[in-house]
Amino acid sequence: MLSLQNLVKVFGAQRAVDDLSLELQPGVVGLIGHNGAGKTTLMQMIATLTQPSSGRILLDGEDVVKRPNRMRQRLGYLPQDFGVYPQLTALEFLQYFAALKGVRDSRRLLRLLEQVNLHQQAHQLAASFSGGMRQRLGIAQALLNDPDVLIVDEPTAGLDPEERLRFRHLLSEMGLSKLVIVSTHIVSDIEGMAGQLAIMRKGKLVEFETPESLMQRSRGSIWSARLSEAEYALLRDEGQVQVLQAQRQGAQIHVRLAHGERPFAAAEPGEPSLEEALMAQRYALQAQAA
Structure with missing residues (x-):
């Protein structure tokens, strides 16, 4: 058309x-x-x-x-x-x-x-x-x-x-x-x-x-974890993992992360949203260009 x-x-x-x-x-x-x-x-x-x-x-x-x-x-x-x-x-x-x-x-x-x-x-x-x-x-x-x-x-x-x-x-x-x-x-x-x-x-x-194919491709690069304040501060200061979202849940902080492989032992695979898939793709392209 x-x-x-x-x-x-x-x-x-x-x-x-x-x-x-x-x-x-x-x-x-x-x-x-x-x-x-x-x-x-x-x-x-x-x-x-x-x-x-x-x-x-x-x-x-x-x-x-x-x-x-x-x-x-x-x-x-x-x-x-x-x-x-x-x-x-x-x-x-x-x-x-x-x-x-x-x-x-x-x-x-x-x-x-x-x-x-x-x-x-x-x-x-x-x-x-x-x-x-x-x-x-x-x-x-x-x-x-x-x-x-x-x-x-x-x-x-x-x-x-x-x-x-x-x-x-x-x-x-x-x-x-x-x-x-x-x-x-x-x-x-x-x-x-x-x-x-x-x-x-x-x-x-x-x-x-399609949105579905973008989300499918980002599976394995989106992670979820619950961290203490000290662990979260260390993760943020190191800057080696892209933090997509951080939300306090009681004494812990629930984080969503973008990384090409499991960033640390406590991180669990997360089902990506379209927004997370797009952000993960952007970070991957930036890493390739660096």
């Missing part, structure tokens, strides 16, 4: 995206990477907001760098900083964007508000909405043209747990029939949602795997 071929984006002397290739089909794809990894630049190229310095972006075989309107007709985009017009209600807001996108079916606006669970707030000023409600309104505007490709940037940042859960469910449903690209720093948000993970580092694609 969406083919990214040898994409490069150069800003001055910096390669923000460096020879990146991906083949994407409908489903939810989690785009992960540290700040400056190139995620936003990549999404902006896919959304035709900026052109690649070289490489191609094909949607069903058609070059959208040469014909950006072909992508724009089939694209929904929710940026990280999504603002609303304070004088417009939720329905008026969608009516405004529908006019910009050439959508003339007024009934679709009401269906979208119902889909994102905002139909009861249709005539409420959007400026009075909570962060989660604004994000859901943002998704509604992104879906106005019934897109085949939906891009959302940090969609759950600042949301409370209930709103995050509702938003994850909404995106999961979209991924049943559309390509949904979700950029996020909150790994738990995509753990039960993304079918594929694209991991970027310094502009390069370093992994494109």
